[in-house]
Amino acid sequence: MAARRQPDTFLKFPILIGDIGGTNARFAILKDAFAEPKFFETAETETFRTIDEAIQVHVLDQTSIQPKSAVLAIAGPIDGDEIDLTNCHWVIHPRRMIAELGLDEVVVINDFEAQALAISSLGDGAREEIGRGVHREGASRAVLGPGTGLGVAGLVRARNMWIPVAGEGGHIDLGARTDRDRMIWPHLKTIEGRVSGEQILCGRGLVNLYQAICKADGETPRFTKPAEITQATETGGDAHAREAIDLFSIYLGRLAGDIALVFIARGGVYIAGGIFKRILPLIDRTRMREAFEDKAPHSALMREIPLYVITEEQPALAGLAAFARSPRFFGLETTGRHWKR
Known part of the structure; x- marks a missing residue:
């Protein structure tokens, strides 16, 4: 043998x-x-x-x-x-x-280089797709993950190797697009006047978003922890918590679409982290996918790019x-x- x-x-x-x-x-x-x-x-x-x-x-x-x-x-x-x-x-x-x-x-x-290494070989059993895209096996990929902060990395294929590309993409600007956004934005906590992705799309960012929604409506926020907001949404007991979860997923879809354009990630954009897996049953997947694809003049390209949630435990x-x-x-x-x- x-x-x-x-x-x-x-x-x-x-x-x-x-x-x-x-x-x-x-x-x-x-x-x-x-x-x-x-x-x-x-x-x-x-x-x-x-x-x-x-x-x-x-x-x-x-x-x-x-x-x-x-x-x-x-x-x-x-x-x-x-x-x-x-x-x-x-x-x-x-x-x-x-x-x-x-x-x-x-x-x-x-x-997030390690997360990028992981997405080189995740199978269908370790990921769940949001919407429908066309997966291209050797194409560039990207991963982002709301957690304590917001991590972002890319993965490109060259010379028969997967090459992770690290960066600080979680700190790019996140802007208001809708009338509702423009009501909320003045109440968000900023970093030296900036609203970066990480100011909304992480654990403390969810709290920041929820509290800004309350203040935009002239209400006093009730919650100070991400778990409280999630639990209130699960029980249906707080409309502002519900909106925070909805907008969190939409803004994450927007940012994921931006990252997809940076890398032309035809191999897919992957969302990592425990926070998003926790709220996944609560989100409107259709609206999140629409936010991901809404990238004129490249909406046709975006409709082809897969968007995945990583379900692998580690x-x-x-x-x-x-x-x-x-x-x-x-x-x-x-x-x-x-x-x-």
Whole structure:
């Protein structure tokens, strides 16, 4: 019987993979290139002073497997040996992690690069389509996800590789288009006068939107948390909460359409994150799809582009695992983001 060919990789197994967001950190270990990931309990970032403590408690203390490498996806820019997270107090020190956690090497990438890696291979069972588009297998793709913030990334195909394109697309301007929008916009909390996508399309953004809707109607807001707004919509007890959910999905559709145009994403635009999966049963899919397609003079192009919701439970970890197993299939630049002992 012929031996299995070992895949090429520049990382040593076992590999610790981690998806580090503003609120939660999720970890798994790949024992070898053929093993399924071993997942660990989600760590709340506010519970731990450092990422090193979270890894020790949630991973190393829970298994006899000692990882030799780590690939971490983080919500924030990667510049130098001290890496700050955008919406979290943690600071990642890769050289310290190597010295103190017994690792030989650490790779750090942007969290939405990991989401982009994941959408290279998501099947129908891991995604749900909104509306109808024409999926083109080798075409460019994009992913965006409302969470603690709003992440955006692209995925392009070149030289037989998938190349993730990271950026800060969640901070592009989001403007008023309808009369109702123009009533709401003056009441939105801004950043130095700007209403960016992230000011509306994330957890705190949903609260910002809801409260602006209330103020536009001369009412005092009742809710201060995203879960309260969602619950009020589910029970049908608050018209302003209902409108906030409706407009959230419409504005997300608009922004997803903008990102589709940036990348000519004929392979689809994918929406990630737990917030949107939670409100998916509450939205009007037809109106969201209409907002996605309403991009004159390119409406005909937009009608062909698929819009998906990612239903995979841990898409970022799936993307990191795919990269760790077969890095040659991905044009992921690691210069300045790869530390060795």
